[in-house]
Amino acid sequence: MFNTGKELLELCKEKNRKISEIVIEREMEHNKMSFDELMDKMKLVLDTMLKSAHSGLDKEIISVSKLSGGNAKKLEDYKNSGRTICGDLINSAMAKALSTSEVNASMGKIVAAPTAGASGIVPSALITVKEKFNLTEENMIHGLFTAGGIGEIIAKNATISGAEGGCQAECGAASAMAAAAVVEMAGGDVEASLNAASFALTNVMGLVCDPVAGLVEFPCALRNASGVINALLSADLAMAGIKSLIPFDEVVEAMYMVGKAMPESLKETALGGVAATPTGEEFKRRVL
Amino acid sequence: MKEYGIFDILGPVMIGPSSSHTAGAARLGKIGMEIAGSGFHRVRFYLHGSFAKTYRGHGTDRALVAGVLGMEPSDERIKDSLNIARDRGIDIEFMEADLGYVHPNTVKMVFYYKDRDVYYVTGSSIGGGSIIVIDINGNEVEFTGDYPTILIKYEDQKGTISRISAILSDEDINIATMKVTREGNVATMVMEIDNPIKSKVIDRIRNLDEILYVKGINSIRRA
Numbered sequence: 001m002f003n004t005g006k007e008l009l010e011l012c013k014e015k016n017r018k019i020s021e022i023v024i025e026r027e028m029e030h031n032k033m034s035f036d037e038l039m040d041k042m043k044l045v046l047d048t049m050l051k052s053a054h055s056g057l058d059k060e061i062i063s064v065s066k067l068s069g070g071n072a073k074k075l076e077d078y079k080n081s082g083r084t085i086c087g088d089l090i091n092s093a094m095a096k097a098l099s100t101s102e103v104n105a106s107m108g109k110i111v112a113a114p115t116a117g118a119s120g121i122v123p124s125a126l127i128t129v130k131e132k133f134n135l136t137e138e139n140m141i142h143g144l145f146t147a148g149g150i151g152e153i154i155a156k157n158a159t160i161s162g163a164e165g166g167c168q169a170e171c172g173a174a175s176a177m178a179a180a181a182v183v184e185m186a187g188g189d190v191e192a193s194l195n196a197a198s199f200a201l202t203n204v205m206g207l208v209c210d211p212v213a214g215l216v217e218f219p220c221a222l223r224n225a226s227g228v229i230n231a232l233l234s235a236d237l238a239m240a241g242i243k244s245l246i247p248f249d250e251v252v253e254a255m256y257m258v259g260k261a262m263p264e265s266l267k268e269t270a271l272g273g274v275a276a277t278p279t280g281e282e283f284k285r286r287v288l
Numbered sequence: 289m290k291e292y293g294i295f296d297i298l299g300p301v302m303i304g305p306s307s308s309h310t311a312g313a314a315r316l317g318k319i320g321m322e323i324a325g326s327g328f329h330r331v332r333f334y335l336h337g338s339f340a341k342t343y344r345g346h347g348t349d350r351a352l353v354a355g356v357l358g359m360e361p362s363d364e365r366i367k368d369s370l371n372i373a374r375d376r377g378i379d380i381e382f383m384e385a386d387l388g389y390v391h392p393n394t395v396k397m398v399f400y401y402k403d404r405d406v407y408y409v410t411g412s413s414i415g416g417g418s419i420i421v422i423d424i425n426g427n428e429v430e431f432t433g434d435y436p437t438i439l440i441k442y443e444d445q446k447g448t449i450s451r452i453s454a455i456l457s458d459e460d461i462n463i464a465t466m467k468v469t470r471e472g473n474v475a476t477m478v479m480e481i482d483n484p485i486k487s488k489v490i491d492r493i494r495n496l497d498e499i500l501y502v503k504g505i506n507s508i509r510r511a
């Protein structure tokens with residue numbers, strides 16, 4: 001069992017295992033499932049993720065409220081023009097994150113990771129790194145277990161709900177989960193995974209939850225796009241050997257305290273941030 | 289410290305856009321239908337709080353209707369549930385309402401039947417797709433639908449609880465939680481159990497003299 005990053009690190013060291021392997025062993029025991037059953041179950045999760053990350057790339061997906069949509073395709077087309085500032089990898093990753101967000105807002109099928117609002121980040125990060133290093137589907141499934149393990153620690157010691165901790169708790173947590181997972185997929189060690197997760201959370205500490213008209217669309221989709229890049233850059237920082245000055249568990253605790261200190265207006269109530277701007281209010285009137 | 293499994297973090301596999309406004313709403317609709325029973329020709333939804341304010345944009349309306357039609361939270365037909373209900377000849381109505389001191393995401397679902405009395409179920413979507421049922425036809429209850437649940441109303445008298453537990457233990461059923469409330473001489477018992485409910489168990493309980501009502505509800509899947 002592990003409740004903290006420190007305990008997870010110790011377990012990994014003691015048993016000479018990766019994070020994913022520790023999480024897999026724990027889940028098998030906890031759910032009384034065989035290795036194959038557990039892998040099959042996660043494969044279903046992965047399949048849904050792969051589908052949602054791609055379906056918005058070649059056709060416009062418009063939200064139920066009709067407030068937003070079509071941006072994943074726009075970005076994918078722009079990437080294909082070959083004239084981007086950030087290059088193919090980053091634009092492609094952002095497009096896939098937007099795709100899942102758009103599928104979500106259109107009442108399509110997604111996997112909450114850890115929430116529906118932040119569901120675009122983990123799939124896109126994993127696909128991006130798989131493609132970059134020619135990895136397998138099995139590597140991605142392992143990555144999901146690592147991501148889930150990190151998410152569990154954040155959920156247990158802080159929160160993964162925007163209503164409780166702001167967007168740092170949703171998109172921040174998703175980025176941390178994704179960062180740790182892709183470090184492992186790219187061959188980094190457990191410490192590097194935890195450093196990457198720390199960076200991702202630190203980078204967006206204090207990020208508020210301010211959905212326009214209370215809908216999971218804007219700025220949510222944008223934060224999925226920036227969230228996947230946060231995950232990837234945090235992973236690179238950690239893979240370069242850069243260490244977080246503040247240990248992961250303390251960063252998680254800090255995120256929780258910041259979330260508590262946030263006024264209610266910045267926690268999913270749509271009473272602050274971009275939701276409370278004159279234009280945000282106008283959209284609210286139009287939608288409701 | 290709350291316990292999480294991996295599929296609580298990477299999951300549920302669900303229809304967007306919001307686990308509390310969509311997945312939770314679909315589960316509420318489903319549990320309402322299971323409690324009230326099928327065969328209704330009209331359902332009226334009284335939406336409270338955040339449900340009332342954002343139900344269209346979040347698709348809460350479609351999710352609730354999908355639930356009463358029996359769909360799971362991961363069913364891709366949720367999007368079309370309003371049309372599906374119309375095709376099946378079921379009248380659907382939404383009203384905004386103040387249901388009192390309840391969770392902001394609360395709905396009262398009233399089911400209308402041709403051949404029997406109206407029936408209502410009130411419940412809240414409390415986050416991440418979790419729900420609680422709080423009222424059935426004016427009887428205060430509290431259960432989550434995560435476990436198979438047995439609801440019993442009976443005329444309170446000595447030994448009822450032990451007679452019910454004897455039936456369960458005879459059928460090899462383990463009780464996870466049990467709650468009894470009493471109003472006047474009528475007691476309401478809500479029992480969550482570890483095993484799926486068999487109709488034989490329900491029949492045996494119904495055959496006890498003091499039982500006014502008994503209903504078994506199997507757990508409402510999260511995905």
Ligand code: SF4
Nearest residue numbers: 117162167170209220
């Ligand atoms: S802004 Fe709020 S609703 Fe949107 S993704 Fe972030 S936490 Fe979720």
